Structure formats: C-alpha cells, structure tokens
Amino acid sequence: MVDAETAHSLCTGLHRYLCQHDCGRILLATCKKSVLPFLQPDFVIELLPDKAVVHRNGHGISALTSPMRPMVSINTAVERFAGGPGGGWRGPEESLDDMPLQSRTGQRIPGASVREEFQVSVGLDECTAAVSKAFDHPFDGSIKQKCFRLKPEALSFSWSIGAIIGPSGSGKSTNLKNFGQGLPFQWDPAKSVWDQLPYGDKKKLLEAVTLGEAAARRSYDQLSAGERSLAQLARSLCSNGSVITVDEFTSLLDRHRAYQVCTKIHPFIMERGIQLVVAGCHKDIADWLRVNWVFEADSGELLQVQDFTVGSPPPRIAVSFEVPKIDLVMRRLETSTRSRNIFASHFEAHHYMDGLLPTGLYGQLIRTTSGELVAFHAVSAQPGQIHNAMRESRLVVLPPWQGYGIGPRASTLAAELIVASGMRLFCKTSQEALGSHRSKAPYLWRPTTTNGKPMTASLSEGFTRKRKREAKRLEGGSARHEGDVVDNIDVEPPVFDADCVACVRERDGVRRAGRPPKHTCGRAPKAPLDNDIAHRRPVVRRVCYSHEYIGPGRHQQKGPVEDVNEEELKASTMLKLMTTEQIPEMAEIVLV
Numbered sequence: 001m002v003d004a005e006t007a008h009s010l011c012t013g014l015h016r017y018l019c020q021h022d023c024g025r026i027l028l029a030t031c032k033k034s035v036l037p038f039l040q041p042d043f044v045i046e047l048l049p050d051k052a053v054v055h056r057n058g059h060g061i062s063a064l065t066s067p068m069r070p071m072v073s074i075n076t077a078v079e080r081f082a083g084g085p086g087g088g089w090r091g092p093e094e095s096l097d098d099m100p101l102q103s104r105t106g107q108r109i110p111g112a113s114v115r116e117e118f119q120v121s122v123g124l125d126e127c128t129a130a131v132s133k134a135f136d137h138p139f140d141g142s143i144k145q146k147c148f149r150l151k152p153e154a155l156s157f158s159w160s161i162g163a164i165i166g167p168s169g170s171g172k173s174t175n176l177k178n179f180g181q182g183l184p185f186q187w188d189p190a191k192s193v194w195d196q197l198p199y200g201d202k203k204k205l206l207e208a209v210t211l212g213e214a215a216a217r218r219s220y221d222q223l224s225a226g227e228r229s230l231a232q233l234a235r236s237l238c239s240n241g242s243v244i245t246v247d248e249f250t251s252l253l254d255r256h257r258a259y260q261v262c263t264k265i266h267p268f269i270m271e272r273g274i275q276l277v278v279a280g281c282h283k284d285i286a287d288w289l290r291v292n293w294v295f296e297a298d299s300g301e302l303l304q305v306q307d308f309t310v311g312s313p314p315p316r317i318a319v320s321f322e323v324p325k326i327d328l329v330m331r332r333l334e335t336s337t338r339s340r341n342i343f344a345s346h347f348e349a350h351h352y353m354d355g356l357l358p359t360g361l362y363g364q365l366i367r368t369t370s371g372e373l374v375a376f377h378a379v380s381a382q383p384g385q386i387h388n389a390m391r392e393s394r395l396v397v398l399p400p401w402q403g404y405g406i407g408p409r410a411s412t413l414a415a416e417l418i419v420a421s422g423m424r425l426f427c428k429t430s431q432e433a434l435g436s437h438r439s440k441a442p443y444l445w446r447p448t449t450t451n452g453k454p455m456t457a458s459l460s461e462g463f464t465r466k467r468k469r470e471a472k473r474l475e476g477g478s479a480r481h482e483g484d485v486v487d488n489i490d491v492e493p494p495v496f497d498a499d500c501v502a503c504v505r506e507r508d509g510v511r512r513a514g515r516p517p518k519h520t521c522g523r524a525p526k527a528p529l530d531n532d533i534a535h536r537r538p539v540v541r542r543v544c545y546s547h548e549y550i551g552p553g554r555h556q557q558k559g560p561v562e563d564v565n566e567e568e569l570k571a572s573t574m575l576k577l578m579t580t581e582q583i584p585e586m587a588e589i590v591l592v
Contacts, residue, residue: 001168001248001251001252001281002168002251002281003281003282003283004032004034005372005400006167006168006281006399006400007034007038008034008038008070008400009399009402009404011035011039012070014039015038015068016067016069019067020067028041031226031253033318033319033320036320036321037070037320037322038324040057040059040068040321041057042057044319046319053319055319057321058321059321068323069405070323070324070325070326070404071324072325072404072406073326073327074406074410074413075328075330076329076330076331076413077091077092077331077332078090078331078332079417081362081379081390081417081423083381083421083423087362088332088335089332089364089417090332091331091332092331092332093332093333094331094332094333094334094364106294106303106305106306107303108302108303108304109304111154112301112302113148113150113151113154113295113301113302114151114300115147115148115300116146116147117144117145117146118144118147118174119142119143119144119145120145121142122141123141124139124140124141146349147170147171147297148171148175148299148300149171149175149178150178150295150302152178154302158292159275160269160274160276161266161269161275161276161277161278161289161290161292162276162277162278162292162294162295163249163277163279163280163286163289163293163294163295164278164279164294164295165281165283165285165295165296166296166298167399168281170297170298171297171298172247172280172281172297175279175295175297176245176247176277179243179245180241180243180245185232185235187219187220187231188219188220189219189221190219192217192218192219193211193215193219193220193223193231193234194213194217196220197234197235198238199234199237205234205237205238205268206234208234208237208265208268209233209237209261209265210230210257210260210264211230211231211234216231216234226254226257228252229248229251229253230261233246233249233261233265237268241274242275243276243277244275244277245276245278245279246277246278246279247278247279248279248280248281249279249280250262250280250282250285251280251281251282255284256313256316258282258285259284259288259313259314262285262288262290263288266289284311286305287311287312288310288311290308291305293305298346299345300345326406327368327369328367328368328369328374328375328406329366329369330364330365330366330377331364331365331367332362332363332365333364333365336359336361336362336363338363339361339362339363339378340363342363342365342376343361343363343376343378343394343396344357346376347398350396350397350398351396352430352431357394358380358393361378362378362380362390363376363377363378363394364376364377364378364410364414366406374398374401374406375396375397375398375407376395376396377392377394377411377414378392378393378394379392379414379418379425386426388422388423388424389423389425389426390424390426391425391426391428392425392426392427392428392429395411395429395434405437407434408434408437408438411427411434412444412549412551415427415549415551416549416552416554418553419549419551419553420554421553424548425548425549426448426547426548426549427445427546427547427548427549428450428544428545428547429544429545430543430544430545431545432545435547436545438545439545439547443550444549444550444551445547445548445549446547446548447546447547448546450544450546451544451545451546451547452543452544452545454544
C-alpha cells in the first residue's frame with residue numbers, strides 16, 4: 001500500500017539486508033513487477049492465466065552475497081559558487097512552479113490549505129529510546145507532526161470526483177475524515193460478499209469495481225488481498241450519503257487492474273449524481289479517474305482540473321533483473337529566502353535536526369528528470385571562524401528515495417563545485433551512515449579535530465536553554481540546566497559567588513545561579529567552590545562525524561567531461577596524505 005518510489009526504496013533496503021544477514025529462505029508475493037530489479041530475487045514465478053513461468057536471476061551468486069544498488073547519476077546545472085556579499089551558487093535557477101501536480105492542465109488555487117500540528121504519544125521502551133538517539137532534540141514520548149489540512153471553503157466550485165494524493169504519513173486519511181469518512185464495514189464471515197451488498201443492481205455494482213460474480217459468491221475471508229479491497233470499494237459505493245469516501249483507493253491492485261477500475265467507476269458515479277473523494281498514494285488515479293480536483297497532501301497544493309480526457313493505460317512491464325538506473329538533476333535555488341521556504345515546506349519534517357536555519361542559506365534542489373522532488377542540499381558561511389570556507393548546513397533525502405546513496409553523492413558533488421571555486425567545505429553530522437561513508441573515503445574527506453567526539457548542543461538547543469533560564473530568573477526561581485543529573489538524582493543548581501572585585505563586570509555582590517562566574521580580569525579561582533558539585537555533568541550524546549573535503553574540484557566546462565579513474569584518484573591522494581615511511585608499503589599495494 002505504498003507508491004512505486006517507496007516500494008523501490010523498500011526493496012533496495014530489503015535486498016541489502018538479506019545479503020548481510022542469514023535469514024534463511026524467504027518467499028514474497030507481489031503484483032508489482034517494477035520492484036524486481038530493486039529486490040534482485042533468486043528467481044521469479046510469474047503466474048499467467050494459463051501457465052506459470054519461472055525466471056532465474058542471471059546475475060548469479062554476486063546478486064545473492066553482495067548488495068546491488070541501483071546506478072544513480074546526478075547531473076548538475078550549477079556552474080560554481082561565489083563567496084562574499086551577494087554570493088551563492090551560480091547557474092540556472094530552479095523553481096517549483098514549472099511542474100504541475102499532474103500531467104493535466106488546471107488552475108492552482110492559492111491558500112487552499114492550512115498547516116496544522118498533530119501530537120501523539122508513545123511508550124518509552126528500550127527500542128524507542130535507542131531510535132530517538134539519532135535525533136537532535138530530547139524525546140519524551142510525544143511526537144509532533146505538521147500536516148496540511150484542506151480548507152472546505154476552497155472547494156467552492158462545482159465538482160463530482162476529487163482525489164487526495166500523497167505518500168504514507170502525509171495526512172491523506174486525516175483530510176478524508178473532513179468529508180465524513182465512516183468506520184470500515186465489518187464483514188460477516190458466515191455470509192457471502194454478495195449477500196452483504198445492500199444495492200439494487202448488484203451485477204452493475206460489481207461490474208463497476210471489476211469484481212467477478214464468482215468471487216462475490218465467496219465470503220470476505222476467502223478473498224485475496226486485492227479482491228478484498230474491491231469488495232470494500234463496492235460496499236462503500238452502497239452508501240446513501242451525498243459524499244462517498246474511499247481510503248487507499250486501488251493501492252493494493254496492480255496498475256492495469258487499477259486502470260480498469262478507474263475507467264469503469266467514473267460513469268457509475270456520474271450516473272448516480274453523487275460526490276466521490278478518494279485517497280491514495282498513486283498519482284495515476286487522478287488521470288484515470290478524471291477527477292475535478294487534486295489535493296497534494298504533502299505540499300498542501302490544490303489543483304482544479306480542467307482536462308477530463310481519459311489518461312493513457314500503464315505500460316506492460318516484463319520480468320527483468322537488470323540493475324535499474326536513476327537519473328537526477330541538481331539545480332540551484334535563487335535566494336536564501338527561497339531556500340529556507342522550500343526547505344520548511346517540503347523537507348523540514350524529514351530532517352533529523354530541530355534547529356534554526358542560517359540566514360545565509362544557499363540551497364540546491366535535486367529532482368528526477370520527470371520533476372519529482374528527491375533531495376535538498378544547502379551550505380552556509382562560517383563568519384568569524386574560518387576564512388574563505390563554507391559548511392554543509394542541510395542535507396535531506398525524501399523517504400521514497402533513501403537507500404540509494406543519493407545523499408553522499410549530492411554532498412560530494414557540492415563539495416567539488418565549492419573547491420573548484422577556490423573555497424573550502426566542512427561537513428558535520430551525527431548521521432551514522434553518512435559519517436561512516438566519509439570515514440571510509442579518506443582520499444576525499446579528511447577528519448577534523450572534532451571527528452569521533454560527542455556532539456555538543458545544537459544552536460537551537462542552546463537558545464532554548466537560555467530562554468528557559470532567563471524566564472525562570474525573571475520569575476524569581478532557579479534556573480537549572482537541562483540534563484544536570486547525578487546518578488539519576490536531580491540536584492539543586494549550584495550557586496556561585498559574584499565576579500571578583502578585579503573584574504570589570506562587577507555586579508555588586510549579586511549571586512548568580514546555574515553557571516560559574518566569568519572572570520574578565522584574567523584570573524580564575526584557585527580551587528573549585530564548595531557548592532560546585534558535579535556541575536554540568538556531561539550528558540551522553542551521539543558521536544559527531546566531522547570532515548573537510550580534500551578531493552578534486554569539478555570545473556563546469558563545455559563538452560563531455562572525461563571519466564575519472566576512482567582507483568587512481570584514491571591511490572594518488574592517499575600517497576599525498578601518507579608519511580615517508582608509509583609510502584613504499586602503499587606503493588607496493590598500488591602496483592599489485
């Protein structure tokens with residue numbers, strides 16, 4: 001019940017996991033042939049109407065022991081990076097307005113949705129606590145998620161069929177409830193599906209949902225997963241309400257069967273004169289169902305469709321084990337404001353950090369050749385720290401595109417462009433996969449002094465603590481730092497004497513709570529104060545992976561770029577980094 005991109009990413013991760021772990025023999029059943037190149041199974045049994053055909057994987061034992069990732073290529077239209085005032089990426093601009101929601105012509109309705117925050121709570125068990133360590137904010141069991149809610153007044157025009165499209169977790173079902181979605185029907189296992197359809201012309205109803213009469217004569221428990229979804233659809237169409245809602249519309253069907261359902265159910269709805277709202281993860285249903293409006297749940301955009309021709313049927317897909325290719329395009333975003341807005345609207349919910357964005361954020365957008373959003377990469381300046389240097393500020397790959405190595409490729413590509421422009425790039429992350437990837441490539445990424453050490457508090461976390469201390473100080477209470485724990489027992493915040501008389505910033509004997517005094521006179525107390533007991537005991541934090549890019553730069557030039565031999569590049573760079581005693585040994589390895 002996921003879209004094609006998510007299914008491909010899921011199968012890629014499953015294939016890699018099965019290659020690294022001994023899970024025995026696993027048999028999977030699916031109606032989606034497009035996942036086979038990503039899954040790389042040993043064999044496939046294709047069930048045809050009159051026979052069964054066995055297809056064996058021609059990649060041999062290599063596909064079963066070592067992961068075979070899809071081949072990813074990122075084509076960049078960015079030319080270089082310019083530093084200083086008015087600087088940023090140089091090259092063709094990227095815009096989200098040049099791609100419609102669907103292939104149909106229509107009118108975008110501005111202000112059709114509002115972003116609301118939903119909160120749920122979960123139990124804090126051992127597994128949940130371990131997973132929460134990957135995030136940059138304390139986790140107390142409550143989860144906040146922002147989703148776009150469609151405004152009812154935005155649908156002021158006349159309509160018959162509408163569609164809510166979006167990936168899993170984007171708020172499709174939440175928006176569907178606004179149209180009066182009822183509870184799912186509880187099927188009686190002792191009766192057939194036919195007997196539980198309260199509709200006059202049952203044959204016409206079953207024909208509209210493409211469910212055979214023979215299948216309808218069986219009980220609901222005896223049907224397959226796809227047939228159950230069709231039976232549930234038929235039961236929903238029996239409603240007497242003015243608006244019928246269907247969740248996960250055709251999500252469990254192969255796309256050819258979904259095409260048939262959409263083309264046959266449209267005249268059924270128009271004849272009855274009712275309104276139908278469907279929600280699903282496949283965008284093709286909007287074209288095949290000939291909807292009047294489409295609401296994209298993950299972006300909050302509403303499109304009033306003005307083209308009602310039937311979309312083209314899906315192409316026939318043959319069983320194939322060929323390693324898939326993913327072609328992507330990277331373009332720059334025009335301004336820092338544009339970069340911050342696009343990050344906040346499309347990528348912020350998928351980033352592991354919960355912090356403030358830099359004012360000077362220079363972003364790049366990565367999309368497929370068909371216009372699908374894939375990833376976001378941005379750098380920012382380091383004022384007052386390192387001259388002529390940038391730092392990687394945000395790197396987000398959307399969930400349906402994770403597992404292909406797109407993040408490390410995008411980061412390296414941006415680093416090549418910055419180095420070619422005569423600048424330096426520093427990257428700091430607590431994401432283990434990304435940090436390990438850089439550590440395994442010392443010929444491209446050089447560890448800094450903070451690499452492998454616990455990460456300090458983020459900027460937003462520091463500001464939050466400061467605001468809490470200031471609020472408690474104004475209220476006359478104590479202001480203890482979060483995380484000040486001694487053997488899991490909370491202690492009162494230590495109280496320190498005021499600055500010494502020699503300090504310029506003397507405070508007339510005022511005592512300060514929560515932190516030691518700052519001596520501006522250049523001297524410090526010879527011995528710790530008596531009440532300074534285990535002050536600011538270090539909190540266990542995740543490991544920080546900090547690197548500087550030292551690989552070659554990429555100059556944008558006309559004509560084809562010559563391929564770089566990665567092994568030669570690795571060997572030559574390693575020789576530059578090694579000491580004189582290590583060079584003979586490395587040279588012998590290179591020769592071998």
